[in-house]
Amino acid sequence: MIQKDPLWVSIPRAAGLGVWALISLFPLYWILLTSFKPANQIAEYPVRYWPREFSFSNYTSLFQKSEFGAYLLNSLVVSASAAFVATTIALLSAYVLSRFHFRSKGAVMMAFLVTQMIPAFIALGPLYQMFTNLGLVDKRFGLVLVYIAMSIPFASIMLRGFFDNVPDSLEEAAMVDGASRFGALWRVIVPVMTPGIIATFIFNFVNSWNELFLAVTLINTDDRKTIPTALNGFISNFNIEWGPMSAAAVLTILPTMVLFAFASRWIVAGLTQGATKG
Amino acid sequence: MSASTDEVAERGRTHEAPPPRRRQFTKRTSLTILAYLTPAFIFVIIFTYYPLVVGGQMAFRKWSLYDLTSTPFIGLENFTTLIANPLFSKVMLNSLVWVVASLVVQFLIGFMLALGLRKKFRFRGVYQAMIFYPWAVSGFLIGILFRWMFNSEFGVFNDMLMRTGVSAKPIPWLANPDLALVAVIVANVWYGVAFFAIMILAALQSVPHELHEAAAIDGAGRWRTLTRVTIPTIRTTLVLTVLLRVIWIFNFPDIIYGMTGGGPGNQTQIATTWMIQFTQQGDYGLASALGFIVMGVLVVFTGVYLTLLTRERKP
Amino acid sequence: MRKKLLTTVAAVSALALSLTGCSGSGGGGDDKSDGGDVTITMVESLTNPARTELLKGMLSEFETENPGIKVQLISPxxxxxxxxxxxxxxxxxxxxxxxxxxxxxxxxxxxTWLYDMSGDLKSWEGLDKLTDQAKTVAVGEDGKSYYVPYGFYGLSLFYRTDMVKEAGFDGAPKSWDDLITQAAKIQDPTKNKYGYAFRGGKNSAGQVLSILQAYNADNLDVTNAYKVTSGKTIFSTPESQTAIDRYIDLFKTGSPESSVSWGYSEMVQAFTNGSTAFLLQDPEVIAVVNDSTLTADQWGVAPNPVGPTGKAAWPMATAGWGVAEASKHKPEAVKLVQWLSGDISTKFAKENSLVPILKSAGEDEFFKTGPWAAYVEMTSQPETWISVTEPRDVAWWTEWMQKSETDLQQVLLGKMSTADMLKSWDTFWTEKWNG
Structure with a gap:
């Protein structure tokens, strides 16, 4: 099975991982630090790496003065729904793109790729008009719909790559055993591809989680706003309110970190658990 | 183009002994294909392509927010105006540097992290959360945060450099025409490494261990196993993640917009930040024309990229 | 195991989806919510959290005074x-x-997106309570009323009383020459002390024009402060060449090196963290400085620095409330605009640090003391601080702001001469005006 690595491999690896962790975490530390500083100490100079006094006022004011809990919940619900639907739909299209050969396949791939190149403002006018006509303005459900559309192409392309990594023989065996194509896809391939599916789900989730432009335009009511809209609200014409914004950012980052930590178990689970061997 | 994308896929399956045999192409098969693609198509056509086609007209019209009562059709005038602008070539060059530099560094660090994370170790999940979270921070926040940290006089980066004696004087990161581009790329690398790390890690996990064991028995060293077995197996994922990242980075003005606004003196102006400037001027005609130029460049790139990557390995 | 995970994810997401579906179709936002009530929607633009809170409070006051009208505030x-x-x-x-x-x-x-309120304003008793300045905005030259301003903002000089004193000066700089001298004397980068919070980043033209207008104050076209009385652009005069060179001196001898890229947040931060002595900014900054570590005896606000002839211009920017042409509830909407422009506007101006729109506010002690004294001084001496209008409504304004920012940065980086910059600005404006 897996052999132990020699020291000349494991020491540089640990060092490399350690260095990157520091680089990666520093900005988070900085936001965290800022979020605990009282307003008058945030822009202090010389720079302080530890607050003179800890203040929770940024956090309390966040919940007292704004609907932050609602924003968080909205973001969670909207992103999770969009990511789930988009990943499911993309499983189907990716499967076809990976397993079949047909003339227009390149065109389909390109059509998916092109959606990733479109600047949002071009589509915004017609989209807003359409949403007005459909009565979807200021509805979280409407936001979910656009986010699904936004996520499908990326998910299809990524999942197609993961499908390609799974040998054809797997589902063929299942189909010989009498499973339907869909049954083979669902029961045989999907379990094998779990790492890729989870990774794709996460990225879809995060793309919606961070989306600002459409969320600002399509949502009006305060308690239906999502996190990015709320975060951007701390920037005004004459000031960036670093205190409450950092507190909000910390509360935004933490759930995603939990998600990553949870999901990463499944990303690394991989084929080692023997799904293919059976 | 259709041929090339297909072949990339086939390359990816080199570990499979016989190449996938062509299926019989029956009516039933084409119905299956259609049925599986339909849900995706419905969403993409309604919410992406329809608005694109309607909104895309702006590129061929005089479309200024200052007077929308008349938006005459002017053919390609917006395009020629843009190309004649002395800033055009500079912006394209900046975009190229921005994409290539960010991509290469992100990819290398991301790949190494993915390799480092393959083996189980204690708290690996926590570690992954620690290095993946930047992806979940919105671009604009990264922009203003790094702008603050890179501030020459009061920023924390210079403070650390000076306290540790690396630099005696504050470095004017965002005010110096050469360093500003470096600074925005640093921020982008910090943000984008996570994507490659996760995707490559997920792909690596689907490489069957039998393959590695077989290589080990053959006496192949680590490097050979990596280049001969691992990389070819996850080739499709590598090709597609790189492609997607090129497209995304090209279209990602948030960090630059927040950090430098394209300055100083247009030194960090890329196509998409320039586009934002046009929308702020209310000139949606020019802005969407630039949008189409960017899309054109990327479509051509995608075609060439996929074709080249396919040809390179032909026997 | 893995299957269980997928099922869980599926279940959770499906639940989430149904949640959005339900709550999405349920909510309000309809024109008529409860019984005969009219709900009007109001959108703000220069949003910040404190202001939104203030507005919400004001609107609920309006709702109490006007039963039957509900206001939904949208704050992007x-x-x-x-x-x-x-x-x-x-x-x-x-x-x-x-x-x-x-x-x-x-x-x-x-x-044609805005409703012309001129008919409604004629019969409005509040119109005569407005200052002349506010009235000219509320009723435009062409007699149309697209919005009623809620306040004005213009630059003034924030300064550090203690740093000025330490450097041996007896008071805030009165002229640009004073400012440049004091800034250079105070500046000491090795001790993290800087003279002037220079603006090189976004929207830097405001500060540039301030010095250009001060140097051209004798010949300024007050109806269009980008022109001089000869009809040429302000950028074409020899005074402007002198002014801009002095301005670059201020950058080189009295400002932080990296201020080439400074926008409002860096400037304000440099002032509030105590390292920089001077800041030329809008009154909104008062609130931010009040929240900082600086104590009230450490800082003050002085009138705009004057030019060599002892005069300066005082251009003002403004914003206000208007009604959409497509509104289905115009009478109620107009009522709200008039109410917001009434007595409550002074409260709004106070809490947002704006120059108020009502004549009566001039009597208010609040606007006569502390940081506000400088504004009173400027309004009371219109020969020294000439009230001028800038062409902020032209179609190319944003293009100009972007161009001027880039050009100024080129000059600061030594890639362009001041003469070339002025020439290019002169050409830009002349061509735009000629169409």
């Missing part, structure tokens, strides 16, 4: 707000009252 982040407002106006639905800025009134009214 300021950076994206005007774009959102534009989408709403273009689609012709969803907005009744909106914040109109001097920068947006041009395009919005050209596109």
């Amino acid at each position: 982040p300021t950076e994206q707000a005007d774009q959102k407002i534009q989408q709403m106006l273009q689609s012709g639905s969803g907005v009744d009252v909106l914040e109109v800025r001097d920068l947006t009134v041009g395009p919005f009214s050209n596109n």
Whole structure:
């Protein structure tokens, strides 16, 4: 099975991982630090790496003065729904793109790729008009719909790559055993591809989680706003309110970190658990 | 183009002994294909392509927010105006540097992290959360945060450099025409490494261990196993993640917009930040024309990229 | 195991989806919510959290005074707000009252998105309570009323009383020459002390024009402060050449090196963290400085620095409330605009640090003391601080702001001469005006 690595491999690896962790975490530390500083100490100079006094006022004011809990919940619900639907739909299209050969396949791939190149403002006018006509303005459900559309192409392309990594023989065996194509896809391939599916789900989730432009335009009511809209609200014409914004950012980052930590178990689970061997 | 994308896929399956045999192409098969693609198509056509086609007209019209009562059709005038602008070539060059530099560094660090994370170790999940979270921070926040940290006089980066004696004087990161581009790329690398790390890690996990064991028995060293077995197996994922990242980075003005606004003196102006400037001027005609130029460049790139990557390995 | 995970994810997501579906179709936002009540929608543009809270309080006061009218306030982040407002106006639905800025009134009214309130304002007793300045905005030259301003803002000099004293000066700089001398004397980068919070980043033209107008004060076209009385642009005069060179001196001898890229946040931060002595900014900064570590005896506000002839200009920017042409509830919307422009506007101006629109506010002790004294001084001496109008409503204003920012940065980086910059600005404006 897996052999132990020699020291000349494991020491540089640990060092490399350690260095990157520091680089990666520093900005988070900085936001965290800022979020605990009282307003008058945030822009202090010389720079302080530890607050003179800890203040929770940024956090309390966040919940007292704004609907932050609602924003968080909205973001969670909207992103999770969009990511789930988009990943499911993309499983189907990716499967076809990976397993079949047909003339227009390149065109389909390109059509998916092109959606990733479109600047949002071009589509915004017609989209807003359409949403007005459909009565979807200021509805979280409407936001979910656009986010699904936004996520499908990326998910299809990524999942197609993961499908390609799974040998054809797997589902063929299942189909010989009498499973339907869909049954083979669902029961045989999907379990094998779990790492890729989870990774794709996460990225879809995060793309919606961070989306600002459409969320600002399509949502009006305060308690239906999502996190990015709320975060951007701390920037005004004459000031960036670093205190409450950092507190909000910390509360935004933490759930995603939990998600990553949870999901990463499944990303690394991989084929080692023997799904293919059976 | 259709041929090339297909072949990339086939390359990816080199570990499979016989190449996938062509299926019989029956009516039933084409119905299956259609049925599986339909849900995706419905969403993409309604919410992406329809608005694109309607909104895309702006590129061929005089479309200024200052007077929308008349938006005459002017053919390609917006395009020629843009190309004649002395800033055009500079912006394209900046975009190229921005994409290539960010991509290469992100990819290398991301790949190494993915390799480092393959083996189980204690708290690996926590570690992954620690290095993946930047992806979940919105671009604009990264922009203003790094702008603050890179501030020459009061920023924390210079403070650390000076306290540790690396630099005696504050470095004017965002005010110096050469360093500003470096600074925005640093921020982008910090943000984008996570994507490659996760995707490559997920792909690596689907490489069957039998393959590695077989290589080990053959006496192949680590490097050979990596280049001969691992990389070819996850080739499709590598090709597609790189492609997607090129497209995304090209279209990602948030960090630059927040950090430098394209300055100083247009030194960090890329196509998409320039586009934002046009929308702020209310000139949606020019802005969407630039949008189409960017899309054109990327479509051509995608075609060439996929074709080249396919040809390179032909026997 | 893995299957269980997928099932769980599926179940959770399906639940989430049904949640959005339900709550999405349920909510309010309809024109008529409870019984005969009219709900009007109001969108703000220069949003910040404190202001939104203030507005909400004001609106609930309005609702109590006007039973039957409900107001829904929409507060998009300021950076994206005007774009959102534009989408709403273009689609012709969803907005009744909106914040109109001097920068947006041009395009919005050209596109016939704004309702002309002139008929309603004629019979409004509040009109005569406005200051002359506010009245000229409320009723435009062409007799049309697209918005009633809620306040004005213009630059003034924030300074550190203690740093000025330490450097051996007996008071705030009165002229640009004083400012440049004092800034250079105070500046000591090795001790993290800087003279002037220079603006090289976004919207740097405001500060540049301030010195140009001070140097050209004797010949300035007050109706269009980008022109001199000869009809040429302000950039074409020899005085401007002197002024801009002095301005670059200020950057080189009295400002932090990296201020080439400074926008408002860096400037304000440099002042509030105690390292920089001077800051030329809008009154909004008063609130931010009040929240900082600086104590009241450490800082003050002085009038705009004057030019060599002892005069300066005082251009003002403004924003206000207007009504959408597509509004289905115009009488109620107009009522709200008039109410917001009444006595309550002084409260709004106080809490947002704006120059108020009502004559009566001049009597208010609040605007006579502390940081506000400088504003009173400027308004009371119109020969010294000449009230001028800048062409902020032209279609190319944003293009100009972007161009001037880039050009100034080129000059600061030594890649362009000041003469070339002025020449290019002169050409830009002359060509634009000639069409």
